[in-house]
Amino acid sequence: MNGPEIHVEFATRLALFVPHERRHGSTTVTTDGVSTLGHVVESLGVPLTEVGTLLVDGREVPRSYVPAVGDSVAVRDVERPQQVPGAPLRFLLDVHLGTLARRMRLLGVDTAYESTDIGDPALATRSAVQQRVMLSRDRGLLRRRELWAGAYVYSTRPEEQLRDILDRFRPELRPWTRCTACNGLLREATKEEVADQLAGGTHRSYDVFAQCTQCGRAYWKGAHHEQLEAIVARALADFPNAS
Template sequence: MNNESEICFAAEPTLGKLAKWLRILGFDTSYEPGFSTKKTMDSGRKNRILLTRTERVRDGKLPQEFIFITPNIPFEQLREVIDTLGIIYTDTRPFSRCIRCNTRIQPVDKESVRGNVPDFIWQTRDIFQICGRCRRIYWPGSHTERSHDIIMRLFDRYDNR
């Protein structure tokens, strides 16, 4: 895969969990739960790969690149995207993006987040990051411990192939 070009996605409203996972992996993924398929397609015109479960999109002639998502289970959906595009672990930047609003998160001074994170967390962590858009604060482990395991499971499969 070409590491120079960044892969961007536009996910349909039915693919919220998949969108969240792609953001966890660091991919720029637009996702608006209120958008129609048509509107999601329009939002995808700026070089985003449309992720769709709509059969008429699959069967129609689309000017933009798309992946028709077959599985129902989010983990399998993620695997389908990774497999289709040949994405490997080094193409990802896990935990670099806000899972709520898709913005890249930035390092933030520990002192400045005091009172905005649980006291226990503030006392036990030294590294914090913040989303410049929605102000959500992240720290190592805040994306949930399970995420890391799932990412490893996702890519082990490809490493061993």
């Protein structure tokens, strides 16, 4: 770029996306004089899924605004809770977010997940066709234009990932209603209906079951139920307005 110089300052949350020398205070950027502000911001490393309000000399401008010489630009992060067009709110997670996908399903959030790497184009197309918010730590994927909506997952720790997504989108929580394996809806089931999935000890010890209406998997309050209950209780306590 060899056009007008502008001054850009990024919100603290967005600092991780930009080169280290641009992370603190205002940084000078030379533009080409024709690219939109959205393109300029993205060229500096920030996925537009993470960009909220853009201010030029204190006034809000659209991403299509073409910067002029001397502009002072403030790039804010997405306002929370984030409003996503359309309903219901649904998600799509890439291959690296399996634990997060299972925890979101545990809370009853409609969460599609690919356990194999089907490639960025296919994921972006699925997001668009099914109108799902794409969650990923892959910045390249989040920059694909065909995405319906997307969000960067900032942490590598599942508990922090879950809290961040619930805080950002505030989806409705309906714990124990979805299959953690396939995302299908659960229904009550009798012991006889799921007997072929029960080992001898389980068959003798448990009487209350649920079954996935999609894949047929059986559920009961087994050895890990206390751990799952803790995840659910924490989410409901932290985000009561989402339940």
